[in-house]
Amino acid sequence: MxxxxxxxxxxxxxKNTLMETLGIKYTEIGEDYLVxxxxxxxxxxxxxxxLHGGATVALAESVGSAASFLFINPKEYTVKGxxxxxxxxxxKKEGVVTAKATIIHKGRTTHLWQITITDEEGALISLCKITNIVLPK
Incomplete structure (x- = not known):
């Protein structure tokens, strides 16, 4: 990849999505993670x-869903949370939070991601998990 x-x-x-509205930027990717x-x-x-818990969950879902998307063939499959x-x-009152989605299970039909959301000092703000289903188009 x-x-x-x-x-x-x-x-x-x-562009023109909730991620843009919330200022979410994808910054790093590896074999089994997305930040x-x-x-x-x-x-x-x-x-x-x-920091609103719903905004935190929106960040977690955004990074976890995008991570699954990157690890499938989008011509053949789609991903749904x-x-x-x-x-x-x-x-957290101000600054920046960082979300790192790391794959726990990458099956043919389901992906399970753990998302850690931390502050600038590395303190854990939220711990999330998302399950995505991989469906044929």
Missing amino acids: DFEKALLQVNQFS ATMPVNSKVHQPMGL IEISANHLKS
Whole structure:
């Protein structure tokens, strides 16, 4: 896989989507992972001025779904998220969070990803899991 081309592709797919609205940028890819960042500002705050759990889950689902997409043949298959869970462990008011999706199970029909969301110092903000189904087109 051409990692630079894959990063360009997933970032282009984000145009005019929720990912663009939230400022999500895909930054790194490897054999079994994908990384994205999201700024923490008023656009992703809940009323108490903290990072909204829903924005955190949107980041996790975005990186986990994009990761599955990169590891299939998109001419033959499509990917749909079928389950996501999140444990929010620490709050954040401003700065940047980084989400790293790492494959746990890569089957023919399902992918299971663990997504760690950390702050600039590496502190764990949220731990998420997403299950994606791989379907023939």
